[in-house]
Amino acid sequence: MLDRTDVLAEVLTLTEATCHVSRSFVAEGEWALRYPATQRLKFSALVEGTCWIDFDHLDQRIELQPGDVVMFDGRHQFVKGNSDAVPVGDAVAAFGAEGSVARFGTGVGPRVRGVGGHVSVNRIGEELLFRALPPVIHLRGDDDRSAVLRWLLERLDRESAGGEPGAGLAADKLAHLLFVEALRACLDEATALPVGWLRATADERIAPVLRLMHDEPGRAWQLEELAKAAAMSRTTFAERFRAVAGVPPVTYLLNWRMRLAERALRDEDVSLSALAHSLGYTSDSAFSTAFKRVNGLAPKRYREASRR
Structure with missing residues (x-):
């Protein structure tokens, strides 16, 4: 039987899509941080605890549970946190502090752990991927792909904490698998995709x-x-x-x-x-x-x- 082209894999290869993990974080107590627009495809994953994300261009707040992953196009600012009662801090400053793990929060209260990063693509990828994906993708840790997502997140959290030889490379490879899972989830819900090559593959x-x-x-x-x-x-x-x-x-x-x-x-x-x-x-x-x-x-x- 003739093997046919995997269109998704071919497009990802053509666009040179590569995932990069920034830093993991630990927040204790109440917190809220504003993140700038980056014009890059980004992801934010929650390993422990709960929090929310407010995108400036969306009317509805996205509630995150352990195992959830949010991927978004980076065209808009957003606030991530677990409390409306504290001043909104600057995420760039919070993640710019020294240490392999970013730490913030009031220090008294629930503990939240997560990790984030971005997907870099070439000029072709900016056109193909940004147009093909919805502005925000929310993968839930309790859906049909939860077992795979949880395993990836646990390994990603461990590698991004640093310390082991090759940790940075391993974290980026795991993030790439996370990205592929996100695209597969999009194909499962193809009617929600913008018209384009990705929707056509489904x-x-x-x-x-x-x-x-x-x-x-x-x-x-x-x-x-x-x-x-x-x-x-x-x-x-x-x-x-x-x-x-x-x-x-x-x-x-x-x-x-x-x-x-x-x-x-x-x-x-x-x-x-x-x-x-x-x-x-x-x-x-x-x-x-x-x-x-x-x-x-x-x-x-x-x-x-x-x-x-």
Whole structure:
């Protein structure tokens, strides 16, 4: 049986998504901290105790229990804490203090432990991931994935506390697994996702079509072939594809080809002719025209600029 492309894994590889753990924290008593907007995909996980998160752009406060994980796009400030009765402190200052574990709070009262970090991506990832994900993802420690989440969080908490050889590397790898679990959870609730490639991968009819295009991006795919793979009529397939992916099938294929071209031009020494041929273009000029229309630069100029 032919192995088909894992679209999610391929996109994460293309975007060079890498997770980084900042610091774990221990808060005792009452506390509240304001965190700045960072414009990065971030996560906050709770290991022990309870607290809440108030995002400036959301009307509802998110209550966190042990084992819960919140992932968000970092475009808005937020306050995290367990009390409205104390002054809101500065998270940057609190986490900037010395020590492998950040410590804060009034010192008398409940104990809360957690860990946080962010996901770094390349320029392609900023477009693909930020548009595909909802602003906030709340993974609950008591849902179907709770056993996996709790194990990851316990290990992540232990490694991020430091001390063991390779602790930082291990913590980042665990955080990456946490990120993948978050994306899988999104696929389980695909109707809540914005239209785009991630939502399309969860659609039982459209997902096989995406795998075909990712398997052979240089093939001259016809609408009839793709509709047949989805077991749908041409019209119904085209409408459904656009409804979940946000663009027609031909546009999706064009955009994916251009993402592959960007990576090759940035990281590889492949000739323009060979790259054009691998992506299904019959001439260098046809490829250059398509690339410039999408990216605003000719391939040669893009390669020079990205490497400079």
